[in-house]
Amino acid sequence: MQTKAVEDYLKAIYEVQEREGRVATSALAERLQISAASATGMIKKLAEMGLVSHEPYQGVRLTEPGRKIALEVIRHHRLVETYLVEAMGLTWDKVHDEAEKWEHVLSEELEDRMDEMLGRPTHDPHGAPIPTREGHIPETPRLKLSEAVAGETVTIAQVADDDAAMLRYLGERGLYPGVAVTVTHIEPFEGPLTVRREDRDISLGRPVAECIKVRRPGEA
Amino acid sequence: MQTKAVEDYLKAIYEVQEREGRVATSALAERLQISAASATGMIKKLAEMGLVSHEPYQGVRLTEPGRKIALEVIRHHRLVETYLVEAMGLTWDKVHDEAEKWEHVLSEELEDRMDEMLGRPTHDPHGAPIPTREGHIPETPRLKLSEAVAGETVTIAQVADDDAAMLRYLGERGLYPGVAVTVTHIEPFEGPLTVRREDRDISLGRPVAECIKVRRPGEA
DNA sequence: AGATAGATTTTAGCTAGACTAATTTTTGAT
DNA sequence: ATCAAAAATTAGTCTAGCTAAAATCTATCT
Incomplete structure (x- = not known):
């Protein structure tokens, strides 16, 4: 079982x-x-x-069978999150907890129906890739925002999905996957860093910056 | 717990x-x-x-608290069934098994969102009444199709939701809630009975007729 | 090499929810 | 009124989880 x-x-x-x-x-x-x-x-x-x-x-x-099952559960989780946002209009900070429960009770048939209704999405609302039914998941180069260097411009690729307060915080500041930001300043010693988005400076604590994955220009 | x-x-x-x-x-x-x-x-x-x-x-x-919980679970079950048919396009024979699982993991918030999206439905696809959030469920007079007398015309009010094969059987013959049928013949001794719907005679075994609840003309 | 901090495993014991077998209570038929 | 059958209960067992505390292993530092 x-x-x-x-x-x-x-x-x-x-x-x-x-x-x-x-x-x-x-x-x-x-x-x-x-x-x-x-x-x-x-x-x-x-x-x-x-x-x-x-x-x-x-x-x-x-093992390979274990990985297969893990990716299927993750697929369920991310599809459900996407469904709740796209089809039901929930905000992105509320969908993780729901998906934690739904992922275990989603039949293959319903999974496919959701997938179809959503147009076979490749990423969930937090930017995480959705594994295929065959258990394939893209390998893409990502770095943490906290690892970026001052002066460079990066695109937000993914944010952690399990901290509702942080998601609301980021949402209020317009920091979503797909948004480009320029790192204007980084404090050393685990200090905060500042990013610029559309002419506004936003200061982020280090723990927050650890939760944001970005990609460099030209990367997939 | x-x-x-x-x-x-x-x-x-x-x-x-x-x-x-x-x-x-x-x-x-x-x-x-x-x-x-x-x-x-x-x-x-x-x-x-x-x-x-x-x-x-x-x-x-x-007890009253027990009844409250039971009706909440039933509300979840029936809302989910309705949602799966209306919003996701599943057929009515497939939704019971899904709902059996979903009813236990549906948050109050999502319940309300579904309810809203569906326009606060009062009955599920099988004709069963959906309890309100307060635990109210209408008391309506119903009889089994097998209890009707030959010659009378009745309207199908509700069918059992948990037998997929029977639901497909009824669906193929156009026997849905809201459909009016005239009982043309009843065999005694637990035998089959015949109903007429739009000029076609349909013979139904007694066990099937036991699963169909009907209302008489004028009844809610 | 020895000491030791930290990670890991083992042991013992709990709870929920199921089971079977045996027993007790109720019901129904004569 | 009796007695057999049906229904319900008790008693004891099992498995999957969990926790807390004790024992054991690994790795690192001097």
Whole structure:
């Protein structure tokens, strides 16, 4: 059986793997807000099911079947987010929590119907790529806004979808995927940075800038 | 906590109560496809939570809070069914299974958005009334098609939503809520009956006729 | 190499929700 | 009124999750 819990774990493992390369038990537990013991227990079961490989004390990796399932759940999540914004008119700060629940109950048929109604979108409202049904997801070069250098102009590609307050904050300032900004100043030592968008300067704290992925001119 | 299981039990209790008046433990177990012992166990918990009252050996009844929750779940179910048909173009035989899953994950906000998009519908695609948010549901006189007498003309009010094959069967013959039919013949002894719709005679087995609720001329 | 901090795993025990088998209560038929 | 059948309950078990606390391993620093 493929329970909600299994799906949540695989999704979380995929996301941690993307972000940090290695997936430590503790990182997974932190991510899922559960104890490390629970994580270890489930990791064992996932390994028995052949969905992850696990070297004790060395962390965990998705197998190909596990990756397939993770990407399917992520596809559901991002399609639902897109649907809620495009077809139902919700604001982008509210759709993550809904999608967390819907992703587990979406049939393949309805998934396809949504996809079709939306015109086979490639990205969700936060700029995250939507995996194909076959489990393909584009590899595109991205850097964090906080890694940009002063003076360069970059285009916002993606923002974190799970912090509603931050999404409202960004929305109020017109910082959406597709918007170009020029980095006018960066404070050293984890300090804030300033970007210019259409003649207005906007100061952003470092943690916010960490949540924004951008692309350089000419990049896909 | 209000789990999926609790919601499913309350909904089932409500539906059995509607159909049969008394809710026997065995009827509930049958309805939910679980053992009678499991039903007894959960009934105890529901009673502790104050959602049902339980006289051992006498069956179970929803309390007012329990009824409120049951009607909320049913409202979700029927709104989702309506949404899937009206807004997403699914056929009426496919929506029950989806709604069984969605009813448990629908937020109040999204419920209201759906309701609004659909123009505050009062009935779902199968003709079942949609409870209001306050837990109100209309009391309307209905009889089973199998209880009609030969010669009378009745209007189809509602059909069972949980048998996909039967819904396709009825759909193919144009038997939807709102359609008027004349009962031309009824076989005794649980036999089939014949209805006439727009100059065509349609023969229906007794079990099918049991699943169709009709209203007499002049009734709401 | 040894010490030790931090990560990981193990152990023990809890809860929800299901099950079977055995028992008790109610009902219905003679 | 009795007694068998049906219905409901109790008792005990199972699995999937979880937590907290204890034990163990790894890696790093001197």
